[in-house]
Amino acid sequence: MMMKVTGLAFFLMTLFIPGQAYAEWHEASSDNFLVIADQNEKDTREFAERLERFHAAMYYILGRGTPKVSPSNRVTIYVVRTSSQVRKLAGDKTGFVLGFYQPRAGGSVAFTARVDSDGAKVSQSEQVLLHEYAHHVMHSTNQWSTPRWLSEGFAEFFSTARFEKNGGVGLGLPAQHRAAELALARNVPIQALLDASAYKRPRNGVYDEFYGRSWLLYHYLLLSGKRPRQLINYQVALANGATELDAAKTAFGDLNQLEKEIDAYLKRPRLRYVPIPGENLAVGAITVRKMRDAEAAIMPVVLASKRGVDAETAKTLLPQAQSIARSYPNDPFVLAALAEAEHDAGNDAVAVQMADKALAADPASVNAHVQKIFALSRLAENADNPDAAWKRTRKAITALNKVEVDHPIPLIYYYRSLKSAGEGITDVATRGLDRALQLAPYDKSVRWELTHQLVAEEDYATAYRILLPLANDPHNRSDDNPAIKLLAQIKQDWEQQAKAELQ
Structure with a gap:
């Protein structure tokens, strides 16, 4: 995943210290979270269970049911050993960052240091994580724009949780x-x-x-x-x-x-504050496994890739990924991570080859499917035979959709494939993009794309509603926010449309 990150090259060097062991990596899978943690099985399970209790408590307060989400629409939380590792991942120079969250369709991630799950009160690191997850829930359950004070007040309110030994949770302390x-x-x-x-x-x-x-x-x-x-x-x-x-x-x-x-x-x-008894908090099954040696070895690459790299750090990361893949040439997790590193470095044809090798070993490898779609889409944009290239891309899109029907990436990239190829946008493509926004309402790029499509279809009422959160984004109130200008134009076109219908 490409994005500019200051200081990530130094982080990569510190992660790949010769002889440094990552033997404690465990994965906990639950209804709403995928926790990948550099800690033992017991602590990983307790942390995942604590997160699920918090999730259930939030929805209890909000008076909502707890809908089952598709696996890739869960938040993946990477737990590293120390806060200094978190700060290096964040590219933070202030020394204050204890954790951070990145919302994106089909790949929302959070990074935090190890959490002590025995105490009732939350640590500073855990409080930061709960604050960011509260933002995630607010954006997932609220389709309207939210003023900054309300967004931050909401997150602060829920971040001061208390976890009782009897299974209850207190909120609003x-x-x-x-x-x-x-x-x-x-x-x-x-x-x-x-x-x-x-x-x-x-x-x-x-x-x-x-x-x-x-x-x-x-x-x-x-x-x-x-x-x-x-x-x-x-x-x-x-x-x-x-x-x-x-x-x-x-x-x-x-x-x-x-x-x-x-x-x-x-x-x-x-x-x-609001004490919620444990019997009111339904927590589903949590499965924990120790990650394979190959997965543990490639984990520093995964952390950097999922955090996001720029052109410089992608080149730093790739040789590390290639070196580890030579030691584990047939592991699907390693091969998918290598495909991602190759794509980030601009080597899309190689990325497709690595993704195919991963899928041959594990046809259900979601990350391999995703990286193949990313790489094929970029290759198709400059292909000598674009029709054949886009056909191949859509075949990859269909393959992931069959693995996970509610993964937003196939829905987004099917629409983008028609747009990039200059083909007509079908009703299926528009509905798919709308469904992707329902699955990931926090993804600004999807919201922006759907708005433009609705404007093209002259559905101004829906376009206005979809764009409103971006136009009222409290973190971007500047006059050069393009959503503000577009919203004004949509409102004008909507009014003219209404007048025309009355004549």
């Missing part, structure tokens, strides 16, 4: 890790908190209380009992097209009064 921030950091007025366009993050390095105030407001609206249904009303107003500030005024009334209330709420000696 006080955010003690934000205490200093709320007491000492730069103030964020309520109007700026609720209106992303008014919030100006300080550029001089001064830390503000945005995250702490977001948690405080969300906790107050959800658990204080003072403002029932107002959070729901606020989200309904946003869904109906209100601006962030107007939605807040409509749902909450006098914002200055709201600010006084949350200030007083913060001073309470005790705050409520």
Whole structure:
């Protein structure tokens, strides 16, 4: 998976220290997670079970059933030995990164250091992971745009979980890790908190209380009992097209009064939380296996590839992958990882060969199928015989779809194959792209592609709804956000269409 990562070359060098052993790699597979951990079987199982309890507790609070997801739509969590390894993977130079999450269709991943699953309270590393997974759940269950304060307040609320020995989970405990921030950091007025366009993050390095105030407001609206249904009303107003500030005024009334209330709420000696008994948390089967020597040997390559590489680090990674593959020439996991490294380095024909070797050993190797699709698609774009090349690509797409019908990559790449080949987009292709977005609503590129397709079909109402989260992205409020301009154009075309239908 290609993406620019600063400092990854150094990470690769530190991972491939001669004689360094990776004998403890285990894989835990559950309904919602695939945990690949550099730790023993017992800790890997307990960590996966803890994650599943957290997932069930979140859905219990949200009042939703827990739908069974397709295997590739689970989050894969890579557990490395130390926080310093996490920071090297992230290319972090601040020294503060304890974990991170990357959402992508058919391949959402998170990276964290080893977690102690015995204690009731969560560690800092685990809290970061739970925060990011809460974002994943919010984006998976909410089709509308979410203001930044709500997104971060939601994630902070759930990140302070408590795991009881009797199987229960407590959610919404006080955010003690934000205490200093709320007491000492730069103030964020309520109007700026609720209106992303008014919030100006300080550029001089001064830390503000945005995250702490977001948690405080969300906790107050959800658990204080003072403002029932107002959070729901606020989200309904946003869904109906209100601006962030107007939605807040409509749902909450006098914002200055709201600010006084949350200030007083913060001073309470005790705050409520939600204890959920273990019998209300259904956790499915968890299977754990020790990974083969070949899998353990190639794992540093897998970590780097799944994190994402640029052209420079892809060239650094490839010889390592090739060297390991020479030691394990018939292992499907190793061959699929090599196919990915070859593709990232621009060697698409070789990537296809390695993917085919992996599939000969294991026809169900999802990563081998995916890498073959990626490589064939890029080869087809410059093929001398494009018709034959795209036919071969679609054959690979169909093969993965048969292995896993709800894997989003075949749905996305079938649409892209028609688009790139200059062929007409079929209803099947459009429905497939729409299904891919349902499976991975957090994937911005898929959302963008579907919007453009709906505009081409003059389905402006649906296009407007699909694009709205990108146009209102609280992390990209700049005037050069292309989604804002396109949304305005869609709205204008939609209005003209409605006028024409009335004539």
